[in-house]
Amino acid sequence: GDSVTQMEGPVTLSEEAFLTINCTYTATGYPSLFWYVQYPGEGLQLLLKATKADDKGSNKGFEATYRKETTSFHLEKGSVQVSDSAVYFCALSDPFGTSYDKVIFGPGTSLSVIP
């Protein structure tokens, strides 16, 4: 079945450091890919998305490129801030695959940014 794998956390970075959170997926169809963010005490928020190969999603300085050849959707940001401290979830939806009726979430990666 469809699945999402994320790098294990927690990740701790200093302010202004470069961020990469790896995400790879397995899907039988042609999924859409998402990154969600969850700030402390809140629900998940859609951060960015990409719906086909080579698309780049971007928002709030974060970027991720849909790489079909490596089945990856890594999240990057050039300079993190303390306010970026949160848990990040990679996810996919696959309307023509086994997860046709839902979004599949990865386990989440906790990021802490220290001043």
Next chain:
Amino acid sequence: ETGVTQTPRHLVMGMTNKKSLKCEQHLGHNAMYWYKQSAKKPLELMFVYSLEERVENNSVPSRFSPECPNSSHLFLHLHTLQPEDSALYLCASSQDLSYEQYFGPGTRLTVT
């Protein structure tokens, strides 16, 4: 403001109580979801509704009972819960199945 609201935000209940969680979406979406989020565990999908019909029930214990009276409202009725049911319960909605989901802030449930 995500367009999905949940009440109450916090709930403490004893194991013999009956309570309900409420979710409302103001986005005109057709699908709604309940998730359970426990510490150190992946997000668990509990129930999926599409056009007010339940389309998925992921082997959830019967002490959790969902209700979707219309496409804007979703309830989770709770009775005879166990301490291990303490968690953050998240509601989400989407335009249709497989579209990106929009989440509410969650209800933090503690079972004593």
